[in-house]
Amino acid sequence: MRAARLNLETNEFALADVPIPDPAPGWVRVKVKSCGVCLTDLHMLAGQLRGPHRQTGELTLGHEIAGEVDLPGEGVENWQAGDRVAISLLHYRDGAEYTVGLDFDGGWAEYVVTPAETLVRLPDSLPFDVASIVPDAVSTPWAAITQTAEVKPGESVAIWGVGGVGTHALQILRFVGAAPIIAVDPLPEARERALRLGADFVIDPTAEDAVAKIKELTKGVGVNVAFDFVGISAIEVDLLRAAAPFGRTIWVGANTQPLVLETPGMLLFQRQQIRGHFASGPEAVPELLDLLALNRLDFSESITDSFSLEEIETAIDRLKRKVGNPVRLVVVP
Ligand SMILES: [Zn+2]
Known part of the structure; x- marks a missing residue:
């Protein structure tokens, strides 16, 4: 599959052909339908920011992900191929906090693997592009306002x-x-x-x-x-x-x-x-998706533009230089 990968030691960034990842027990493979391009990615690309659990080797960026379940791993029972999902940013393993797209491979790729507990079911009415910005660009201010502040x-x-x-x-x-x-x-x-x-x-x-x-x-x-x-x-x-x-x-x-x-x-x-304040807890994305399904909040205007994976450099440049004053840009692999 195609994936946009950052070398965490040299800061080289390029599209690469990599094997389609298999889900570990308890994890799920998701076919990415939309993934946001975020200022956090720009900080990663500039070498100013690294996930605490991943400092070396190559990493697929992209942490604002929505898609369809492709293959549930061993022991995963409540998800089936075709389920429409968003992926919560954080999960917890052995007392430590891990962030998709920072600590393990993210969604600027055709497929991503993630722990089953990070999956949140999408309302039928919600398109993938709007859904993909909920796990960070919406849930971060949501938690900052309702919990931290x-x-x-x-x-x-x-x-x-x-x-x-x-x-x-x-x-x-x-x-x-x-x-x-x-x-x-x-x-x-x-x-x-x-x-x-x-x-x-x-x-x-x-x-x-x-x-x-x-x-x-x-x-x-x-x-x-x-x-x-x-x-x-x-x-x-x-x-x-x-x-x-x-x-x-x-x-x-x-x-x-x-x-x-x-x-x-x-x-x-x-x-x-x-x-x-950083990111949001596991309750934020389900809460927001419920509010979106009930039309209490509407972020559909926020998707300024979408790009293919091949156009990722253009999307990054557009965000960096604020061309056309974008709210959110998304990649549709
Ligand atoms: Zn983000």
């Missing part, structure tokens, strides 16, 4: 970065009743989309002081919760500056740069908190 109805919220993950965050914030929702993004198209999808106010941080504007919009108090979906040190400091006393600041974007907090007194006297 514990956002309650009526709480004020600011989010930095309304691209491929932040866009879903603001739809979810709208759904859980946060208000006002303030979105910060330098791209005009992103701000326009944010207003359309649920933001009450948008701020261009290149044109005005985002923190001062957030204070102004919240009667001088600041927001209850502030999210960084970008992963830049300056933004992480701004989260604290924009947060109200007792405010929670949530780091979701992957930041590999040093961070200097010049005003740690905020954490002390104002009792502010910094909470880190």
Whole structure:
């Protein structure tokens, strides 16, 4: 089969012909119907990020996967060939956490093998492309908002970065009743989309002081919760500056740069908190698929474009350079 593989030592990336993998006992082979292209993949390709359990050799990237069960491994009883599924990002083995597409081969390939417990059945009405973005681009902000941040109805919220993950965050914030929702993004198209999808106010941080504007919009108090979906040190400091006393600041974007907090007194006297967030627990994807089946949430507008496996380099380049301001790009092998 064809698979897009990254050499984890040399950073060489290429399409390769590899054997179709057989599922181990308890695992399932899935025919990939759609797999997202994500900023996390760009960090992997740039050599800035590695799964904790896979540092050497070659790895098939792609962690936002939907497809059809092809072959259940030994001992797997509740899945049959043809079942439509999404694959949850994480699973647990011997007390350790493993991520598909980071710690073991992912979905930029014709087939992927994954533990049976990561499979989640798709509603009949949900197309594979929308389903494939649920396991990360939707479930990550879902868990960040509902679990890590514990956002309650009526709480004020600011989010930095309304691209491929932040866009879903603001739809979810709208759904859980946060208000006002303030979105910060330098791209005009992103701000326009944010207003359309649920933001009450948008701020261009290149044109005005985002923190001062957030204070102004919240009667001088600041927001209850502030999210960084970008992963830049300056933004992480701004989260604290924009947060109200007792405010929670949530780091979701992957930041590999040093961070200097010049005003740690905020954490002390104002009792502010910094909470880190990664991915989502096993309940997130089933919860979201139920909400999608009931039409409570709709992410169909998020699929900006799809590419064949042969076009993977084009898809990566398009995400890297934000050509056409994509929300999500998917590969259809
Ligand atoms: Zn992702």
